[in-house]
Amino acid sequence: MAIKEGIRTGGRSARVQTSIHAAVRDLLQEQERSALSVPMIAARAGVTPSTIYRRWGDLTSLLADAAVERLRPDEPVDCGNLRDDLRTWVEVYLEETNSAPGREMMRDVVASSATLCSGKCLNIVRDQLQIIIDRAQARGERSPDADELIDAVVAPMVYRILYAESAPTLARMHQLLDRCLG
Incomplete structure (x- = not known):
């Protein structure tokens, strides 16, 4: 249900x-x-x-x-450029989702039959990334779209937190982000 x-x-x-x-x-x-x-x-x-x-x-x-x-995030930090904004956001997101409450929340969402919860999680992440993207575009910076960032950075992070022996390292997340940014 x-x-x-x-x-x-x-x-x-x-x-x-x-x-x-x-x-x-x-x-x-x-x-x-x-x-x-x-x-x-x-x-x-x-x-x-x-x-x-x-x-x-x-x-x-x-x-x-x-x-x-309960875990709805604050507005993303504005570091003044896209790369630093996204690196900071990735660091915070990794730390929060890899925490005990973050892992519990993700397990609950995955175990839940309520697709609306999954949709809420996706929309929260997309909205956070869109804030960062909009700031970058206002500064004249080019950016991948939010769904590209979700597919290239967020999805591998969440998958590894949930299913791997250990969470991805911050260095690995920065590599994925750098690859996405080109």
């Missing part, structure tokens, strides 16, 4: 989502992830378990959605 896309973004629905996300955050600070259950989260949020099941389908999808919302 996927997260329902047609749910209103304001009003009661937004308040319910906010309270459920807050319940997840609070419970994760109090106990291990493996101890969480939909009824426990529902009780903390003041909703019925059916509200969570109707919206998210299962616990994994809820945890993925809450993690994506």
Whole structure:
């Protein structure tokens, strides 16, 4: 089951989502992830378990959605040129996604049947890169598009964090970035 896309973004629905996300955050600070259950989260949020099941389908999808919302990044640093902006962004992204919470979030998103969570993750990354690209273009610099950067740099990073024996090194990520920039 996927997260329902047609749910209103304001009003009661937004308040319910906010309270459920807050319940997840609070419970994760109090106990291990493996101890969480939909009824426990529902009780903390003041909703019925059916509200969570109707919206998210299962616990994994809820945890993925809450993690994506929690890990929404700040605006990328402006270093004054495209190469340095992207190198800085790659360093931060590698550090955050390779952290314990970052790996947990990615595992939740991958395990979730909610394609909307994956779409949110992709859109967050694309938006971050587009900010950097727009700055570079305003300075007169040429840049690959966001999807090229995702395919050439972000995708290999995420794949290795999730499936390799160890995360890629920062030096390797800089090599991939330099190759993409030409």
